[in-house]
Amino acid sequence: MTLTNGPDIGDFHPVASLMSRATDPLLSASAAREVASSGVRGAVAAASSSFVADDPFASLRDRMNSAAGGAESETKKKLAPMPQDVAVIPDKDEDDPLTDEDWKRKAIKDVQHLRDIASIADLYIAMSNLEKRKARGHPEEYRITDPKEAAQAFADMADSAYRVMAGPPLVGLYSFSSGTVREFRRKMSKTELHLGFLAEIFTGFSFTKAATKQLDGILTNFIKSLGDISVSTEKTNNSVDQTIRIHQTIAMNITGDDERAIWVYQPRTRIIYMHVDGSTWKWATNKANHEESTFYMNYVVVDCDLNVNKWLGAKAQLEAIFKEVTSKTFADYGKMRYPSPIDSTTK
Helix, strand or coil: CCCCCCCCCHHHHHHHHHHHHHHCCCCHHHHHHHHHHHHHHHHHHHHCCCCCCCCCCHHHHHHHHHHHCCHHHHHHCCCCCCCEEEEEECCCCCCCCCCHHHHHHHHHHHHHHHHHHHHHHHHHHHHHHHHHHHHCCCCCCCCCCCHHHHHHHHHHHHHHHHHHHHCCCHHHHEEECCCEEEEEEEEECHHHHHHHHHHHHCCCCCCCHHHHHHHHHHHHHHHHHCCCCCCCCCCCCCEEEEEEEEEEEEEEECCCCHHHCCEEEEEEEEEEEEEEEHHHHHHHHCCCCCCCEEEEEEEEEEEEEECHHHHHHHHHHHHHHHHHHHCCCHHHHHHHHCCCCEECCCC
């Protein structure tokens, strides 16, 4: 299982083209000059006659401003939230020569890289969702307060979040693992739901009780923000779709020999693309229903390893484009958008 092709971004292709040139090591210098000399708006207007409005980025800016406020801000505006992001500082391998302090410093720095590039991914998701709606003759945002629109809103958001990793400019910055398709089906009570779900999604992670509590709080607040949304899944194969992005550093001894160890540190984003059964979703989000039920979903897991050198070579140009479209820097957007990293060593 591998990532499929990236999303269709239609009229926003000129923006994507400019971004893609920024990530091409042979053309990044010219892309930088283009950004500096004419600005993103001028480059886009020159590249496409479809950008003739006074503010062609208004709808994208509105969507990104809502996302920057977090899931609660989005749902208050009746919008499907952007993917939930979780950053993890893993426990250090006992054989790793880094000190605990250096390890945490490295992990936090990598998380920042991954979140900055996730901001670019969010911009692409906003473009993709707009194009999906336009293709259906529905240019306005789907409202999650309308049961007939809610499932489609979630499906578009999850699908775009998954596919965007495979399209330019991000595809040139990552290498991808072969994805795996998994199924989760377990009968449980409401009190078992959160920890059962977390144990499944975060298989392979080692968390202390305090870190697990912090993680549970993040996802609980996300689900809580969805409130009592009623979802009709007639047009989405009877599922409610969600995507989670998990950011972390992976430390590896690439020789496999303890006596001749060579350690490398890989920033990695794990994409989890979930299709939750419609009846399961209704049970899980219904505050009044405390009966035991079967939680059922299938999901895809793909690990995306960031090439830091390529990212740093393209970052300035990509941030210039991001700021032109959204009026925010990566730091401005990230401070509002992303929760603090979970330290898996927290006691």
